Amino acid sequence: MAKTKTAIAITDKKTAIRDPKPEVQRIEVLASRILDGDILLPKFQRAFVWDRTQILELLDSIMNNYPIGSVLLWLTTQRLRSEKNIAGLAIKDRALEYPVNYLLDGQQRLSSICGALFWDSQDKNSQWNVAYDLRKQQFFHANTLDDLPLHQVRINKLPDAAAFFKHVAGLDTLTSDDKLLLKERAEELFKRFKDYSIATVTLSDMPIGSVAPIFERINSTGTRLTMVDLMRAATWSEEFDLVDSIDEDILGALKDKGFGSIDRKSVLRNFSAASGRSFTADGIDDLRNCNISELKNAAQTTLDAYRRAVDFFATEMKVPNSNVIPYVNQVVVIAEFFRVCPNPTKSQRDEITRYFWKTSLTGYFSGWNTGQMAADKKMLEEFSEGIISALSTHEAMPTDEIWRVRQFRLNNAHAKLLALLLAEQGPRDLLTGQKVTLDQALAWENDKEYHHIFPKSFLKQRGVASQMANCVANFAMITSSSNKLISNSRPSEYFKKVRSELGADFSAVMASNLISDEAMVAAMQDDFDAFISARSVTLHAATRKLCGLD
Known part of the structure; x- marks a missing residue:
């Protein structure tokens, strides 16, 4: 919808839009309304993005009676596509003619409250497997489905008073001196979550064209939307x-x-x-x-x-x-x-x-x-359109030093460039001479197919900084099994053995990894600086050729 039309929809005095209706409701009631399908999450809401710490901090705020902000609802009979669950919990369907409230602001908070109060999963690692430690007076994520120690109570027992106070009664079996204090804290926990209320503001009789811009505006601050x-x-x-x-x-x-x-x-x-x-x-x-x-x-x-x-x-x-x-x-x-x-x-x-x-x-x-x-x-x-025949970036070309200063990390662009550059050569394993499986090597899910040519531990013994040892020019596609065989061997040792085993094929295997004769001479002398310098020149020349520069 055009901005001008949106402005009219919001400000036109002839549009019959009621004033927002504020009221105060208990959080447990709001959570129940969501699960009953009276409050729905419209599809234009984003997914739940809070992490575990944010969930615990919200519950702690409630326990300490700190304000957690209001909730904005839109009451309408318009049927919009909405989420079928919240925090892994199914939302009931409502009759088509029955008006519903669409949640415009407060999703992360209400999702956290619903998840913690009504969690019923069998996943022990669920973010909603939350409990309260009565001794430490803090919330935590349990990592088990088993019953917790009596001084720890799961939050999903709070909606069921009978189940909660059965747990509280069990505190009488404790022999510790603090059992009465623990019971008082348990009762305070129950009272706080039963009585804690927040303001809800309901918008009524508004067209969808007016609601979406409101949603966009109120969600442009706080935890930013993308x-x-x-x-x-x-x-x-x-x-x-x-x-x-x-x-x-x-x-x-x-x-x-x-x-x-x-x-x-x-x-x-x-x-x-x-x-x-x-x-x-x-x-x-x-x-x-x-x-x-x-x-x-x-x-x-x-x-x-x-x-x-x-x-x-x-x-x-x-x-x-x-x-x-x-x-x-x-x-x-x-x-x-x-x-x-x-x-x-x-x-x-x-x-x-x-x-x-x-x-x-x-x-x-x-x-x-x-x-x-x-x-x-x-x-x-x-x-x-054929007006120009070449694509330019007007960017200065780096020197071959780029291969010596860039680090090999999965999120590093030049590490990815190395992988694609080697793929162009049809690389062969440095020890066996077998062709490297490119689909596996280029999956880029982990770096297990990329290893140091000069072993990192060997370089550390020689006083070479890890930053230099991890430079892009010191990496090749090497299988994990070959890397284990290399271990911390001197390059002169394992390359000498490989040359003996591969014979006349040795130079071709090295060339497929863009290791020149000059670089190999340096490797045979365990001269790391000379090797990196020579290989950087080769890597750079190969890339410039692909760029059409040489």
């Missing part, structure tokens, strides 16, 4: 749900291809571009002005572009999943290219490939600002 959360509320209707469109229609279709874990915000950038807008936050915000048909068309166009992009990554770049791509915005730009140019020429595909390697090496997307987004979108349009 851009996707806010735009879900701003564009939501019974016929279109932005998050469902991204998660189910787009990412769901890419899951089997290994690209289902791309973050929503990145997909939203492409969604915005597909609607005729930009990658930027302002462009995304303007999606609120789209009608349902425009939103659905943008979703389908985005999916089509992603399918082409994923096919390009898999077949031409040997990239099996999105996790190993150095920068997620590379996916955004390449998907946008395939949107504006669904049938590129061979020269255009070759240039896109070179662009991928260039942006990976330079780190262009490590800080993609608004100006770059606009410039890149325009560049893609000109490139697709």
